Amino acid sequence: MSKKITPEATSRRNFLKKFGISVGGATAVTSLGLLSSCVSDDEEKVPMLTTDGKVINSDKSTLKLNLNEMQKRSREGLSGKKFVMVIDLAKCKNARKCMSACQGAHHLKPEQHHINVLQTENAEGTGFYYQPKPCMQCDNPPCTKVCPVDATFKRKDGIVLIDNERCIGCRFCIAACPYSARVFNWSEPKYYEGDENAIYDMELNVPQKKGTVSKCLFSADRLRIGKLPYCVSACPNGTYWFGDANEDAVTNGTSKETVRLSNLLSDNGAYTLLPELGTKPSVYYLPPKDRMFEYKAGELNYLGEEEPKGHRS
Amino acid sequence: MSENKKQSDEAIMMKIREDILTPMTKFPLSYKIWIGSLLTIIAVAIWGYIIQLQNGLGETGMRDYVSWGVYIASFVFFVATALVGMLISAVVGLVGQKWITPISRIAEMIALAFAMVAGIAIVADMGRPDRILNLFMHGRFQSPIIWDVTVVNLYIFISILLLFLPLLPDLGIIRNHMKKDLPKWQWNLYNILSLGWVGTPGQYKILHSTIRVLLILIVPVAMALHTVTSWLSALTLRAGWDSTIFGPYYVTGAFVAGSGAVLVAMYFIRKAYKLEDYITDFHFDKMGKLMVLVGLVYLYFNINEFIVPGYKMKAADADHIHTLFSLHGEYGVMFWLTQIFGLLLPITLGLFKPFRKPFPMMLIGIAIVIGAWFKRVIIVVPTMIHAYLPIQNVPEEFHHYSPTGLEITVTLGIMAMGILIVSILVKLFPVIPMWEIAEEKGVDIHKDL
Numbered sequence: 001m002s003k004k005i006t007p008e009a010t011s012r013r014n015f016l017k018k019f020g021i022s023v024g025g026a027t028a029v030t031s032l033g034l035l036s037s038c039v040s041d042d043e044e045k046v047p048m049l050t051t052d053g054k055v056i057n058s059d060k061s062t063l064k065l066n067l068n069e070m071q072k073r074s075r076e077g078l079s080g081k082k083f084v085m086v087i088d089l090a091k092c093k094n095a096r097k098c099m100s101a102c103q104g105a106h107h108l109k110p111e112q113h114h115i116n117v118l119q120t121e122n123a124e125g126t127g128f129y130y131q132p133k134p135c136m137q138c139d140n141p142p143c144t145k146v147c148p149v150d151a152t153f154k155r156k157d158g159i160v161l162i163d164n165e166r167c168i169g170c171r172f173c174i175a176a177c178p179y180s181a182r183v184f185n186w187s188e189p190k191y192y193e194g195d196e197n198a199i200y201d202m203e204l205n206v207p208q209k210k211g212t213v214s215k216c217l218f219s220a221d222r223l224r225i226g227k228l229p230y231c232v233s234a235c236p237n238g239t240y241w242f243g244d245a246n247e248d249a250v251t252n253g254t255s256k257e258t259v260r261l262s263n264l265l266s267d268n269g270a271y272t273l274l275p276e277l278g279t280k281p282s283v284y285y286l287p288p289k290d291r292m293f294e295y296k297a298g299e300l301n302y303l304g305e306e307e308p309k310g311h312r313s
Numbered sequence: 314m315s316e317n318k319k320q321s322d323e324a325i326m327m328k329i330r331e332d333i334l335t336p337m338t339k340f341p342l343s344y345k346i347w348i349g350s351l352l353t354i355i356a357v358a359i360w361g362y363i364i365q366l367q368n369g370l371g372e373t374g375m376r377d378y379v380s381w382g383v384y385i386a387s388f389v390f391f392v393a394t395a396l397v398g399m400l401i402s403a404v405v406g407l408v409g410q411k412w413i414t415p416i417s418r419i420a421e422m423i424a425l426a427f428a429m430v431a432g433i434a435i436v437a438d439m440g441r442p443d444r445i446l447n448l449f450m451h452g453r454f455q456s457p458i459i460w461d462v463t464v465v466n467l468y469i470f471i472s473i474l475l476l477f478l479p480l481l482p483d484l485g486i487i488r489n490h491m492k493k494d495l496p497k498w499q500w501n502l503y504n505i506l507s508l509g510w511v512g513t514p515g516q517y518k519i520l521h522s523t524i525r526v527l528l529i530l531i532v533p534v535a536m537a538l539h540t541v542t543s544w545l546s547a548l549t550l551r552a553g554w555d556s557t558i559f560g561p562y563y564v565t566g567a568f569v570a571g572s573g574a575v576l577v578a579m580y581f582i583r584k585a586y587k588l589e590d591y592i593t594d595f596h597f598d599k600m601g602k603l604m605v606l607v608g609l610v611y612l613y614f615n616i617n618e619f620i621v622p623g624y625k626m627k628a629a630d631a632d633h634i635h636t637l638f639s640l641h642g643e644y645g646v647m648f649w650l651t652q653i654f655g656l657l658l659p660i661t662l663g664l665f666k667p668f669r670k671p672f673p674m675m676l677i678g679i680a681i682v683i684g685a686w687f688k689r690v691i692i693v694v695p696t697m698i699h700a701y702l703p704i705q706n707v708p709e710e711f712h713h714y715s716p717t718g719l720e721i722t723v724t725l726g727i728m729a730m731g732i733l734i735v736s737i738l739v740k741l742f743p744v745i746p747m748w749e750i751a752e753e754k755g756v757d758i759h760k761d762l
Contacts, residue, residue, distance in 0.1 A: 099706075111377075111706075111707050111708055111711065112377075113706060113707075116705065116706055117706070118702060118703050118705050118706075119703070119705060120702075120703055133702065142549065142550055145455050145456070146455075146456050146457060146458070146548070146549070147453065147456055148448055148452060148453060148456035148458035148459050148462075149444075149447040149448060149450075149451040149452065149453065149456075150451050150453045151447075151451075166444070166447055166451060167440070167441065167444075168439055168440065168441045168442075168444045168445065168447050168448070169370070169439050169440015169441040169444075170438070170439055170440070170458060171380040171381065171438075171440065172456070172457075172458060172545070174377065174380040175380060175381060175546075175549050175551065175697065176548075176549045176550065178550040178551070178700075178701050178702075179701070179702060180377070180378060180700045180701075180702055180704070182377070183377050184370070184377055184380060184440065185369065185440070186369055186370050186371035186375070186376065186377075187368055187369040187370075187371030187372075188368070188369060210369045210440075211369055211370065211439075211440030211441040212440060212441060213440075273702075274701055277550050279550075301705055301706045301707075302705075302706035303706060303707070303708060305708065305709065307705055
């Protein structure tokens with residue numbers, strides 16, 4: 001508890017951020033193009049206007065949107081998009097690069113998974129395979145329905161986000177999710193350098209906050225700048241395809257090859273998880289046929305521990 | 314009115330006042346020790362809660378998979394017990410049963426106290442209690458939590474009225490007769506609370522019709538309260554909660570829990586206040602029969618709740634059923650102990666008259682109340698252990714749930730707070746409705762008593 005970091009720390013940088021930039025945030029952003037043209041990369045200071053009309057030089061890194069504007073655009077989402085993920089189970093070799101990339105990006109602890117690679121088999125004797133499991137980004141999400149304060153919601157591009165500035169920590173969404181996709185910050189979260197001054201980014205869910213829920217966001221922050229999600233880019237085995245259902249195109253995170261989504265799904269007999277529950281997932285799986293790896297029984301789990309026996313797998 | 318009648322009325326009233334109001338003015342050592350120990354438990358619990366506030370809910374045994382534990386189980390338990398106010402006064406009272414008169418106020422006090430601490434249990438479970446106002450600022454009516462907050466508050470409001478309005482004539486009696494026996498502040502309190510009650514026939518007419526309206530109103534509100542509470546579980550996709558009978562299952566279970574609580578309270582209040590003339594063996598006998606009746610209805614819902622999925626054994630249900638039914642299952646022993654001591658034995662013993670005497674009834678009541686709490690744990694926790702997808706890549710503690718000492722301390726503190734509220738209410742207000750007893754004894758109450 002001694003090294004508790006509060007985002008409200010009153011440093012000079014924060015002062016500027018709160019007053020100088022917050023209020024004049026929109027102005028600062030529109031002038032961003034102009035400023036960046038005259039400021040070279042290694043220069044740290046940029047001139048800015050404070051609320052009381054003074055021109056000051058401030059760190060370039062403070063040129064960010066304020067919290068309200070970030071919240072607003074994060075809640076809206078990207079127009080005209082419907083993001084989908086296709087996971088090719090034949091390709092997954094349990095490299096777990098997706099998991100570590102995800103945990104690094106979202107400042108998660110080792111036991112907190114936005115994406116989790118499970119070892120599973122469809123029925124007894126049908127063979128084990130590795131199954132990466134992100135949030136299904138359901139079209140009919142059971143979790144958002146039960147949230148009493150609209151802290152978790154579905155955006156127009158189909159992504160289900162969580163606002164940890166509003167979450168009251170009742171964990172009803174955790175109870176409601178049949179995919180166990182949500183995690184909770186049971187204690188002080190893992191802080192990275194810079195977290196204490198960072199403005200909360202809902203699309204990244206960083207900084208994490210104690211007593212609030214966190215979940216997979218399809219890397220909404222990366223999608224906004226036209227990049228593939230962290231997990232998809234990190235995969236060395238070509239397991240992930242990601243794209244836009246409206247464009248009917250998905251790109252492989254490893255090979256960067258782009259194919260038609262509808263062909264990929266229908267050619268391979270794709271399926272979704274627990275379709276009988278009516279949640280309409282945006283994550284599709286391609287069956288683990290012709291697997292490119294040897295499944296090793298009794299492997300240690302992600303934390304280097306043996307999985308406890310005596311429950312369903 | 315004849316002079317004789319007037320004199321006999323006055324004698325009856327004198328005795329009632331003597332019997333019921335005297336304990337209110339005395340604070341024996343046993344009462345002080347009782348209150349002192351409750352306050353101690355609450356103080357320790359507050360200290361525990363402060364630690365939880367500082368370090369987060371990680372101080373509890375809850376983790377990502379079993380994310381609801383004994384706090385939520387206790388919340389359900391408190392709401393269940395609070396329903397007894399509605400059962401005794403409204404359901405049994407409205408069908409014309411007269412025997413409930415001396416215990417209706419005890420039931421109302423339990424109802425109010427436990428409905429209030431149910432709210433505390435929920436706050437203890439919140440990750441961010443500092444944001445509780447978000448419920449009002451950003452509340453979404455799709456969420457069953459908002460329904461629950463609404464009906465809990467409505468139930469508390471009606472329960473306060475149902476406790477307070479029938480108190481008015483009694484408060485009037487205290488104001489008229491107790492001025493010299495009470496500290497000034499206390500008499501002033503009763504004077505204000507009696508709202509100038511003088512007991513004209515007109516006042517009684519309004520009082521009777523208002524109480525009747527409230528008694529009718531509280532039935533749907535209480536049903537809604539516990540049905541919505543059951544929906545917090547039943548509206549999710551989880552296997553063990555995916556049940557259409559969860560509403561009546563909860564409501565009937567609540568009646569059993571509440572009957573147990575009333576039996577215990579009746580026994581100890583009667584003993585402490587020497588109310589043997591008012592709460593008689595007859596009342597224990599009647600309460601025992603009522604307990605058997607609601608117990609049988611609850612048993613019927615239990616059979617439905619477990620036999621139907623247990624016969625079909627769908628994969629997810631089968632895991633759940635196995636955990637509960639098999640003595641080797643994680644919750645097998647707890648399940649059978651709870652069902653036997655909390656339900657089957659009370660029903661069976663309650664069938665026999667010797668067990669419907671005060672002392673055995675009190676013991677059975679304690680078994681019912683303890684069983685009722687464990688039953689709520691059994692409803693809440695095992696379901697969450699069985700997710701649809703495998704639980705992997707998490708530490709061993711994520712696979713199971715066992716409450717920490719801190720969690721149990723805070724839970725006990727909340728319980729102690731409920732019992733404390735009841736203990737204060739029975740000391741502060743007449744625990745038996747004097748005017749109703751007088752009315753039943755044929756006293757002409759339509760005057761300032």
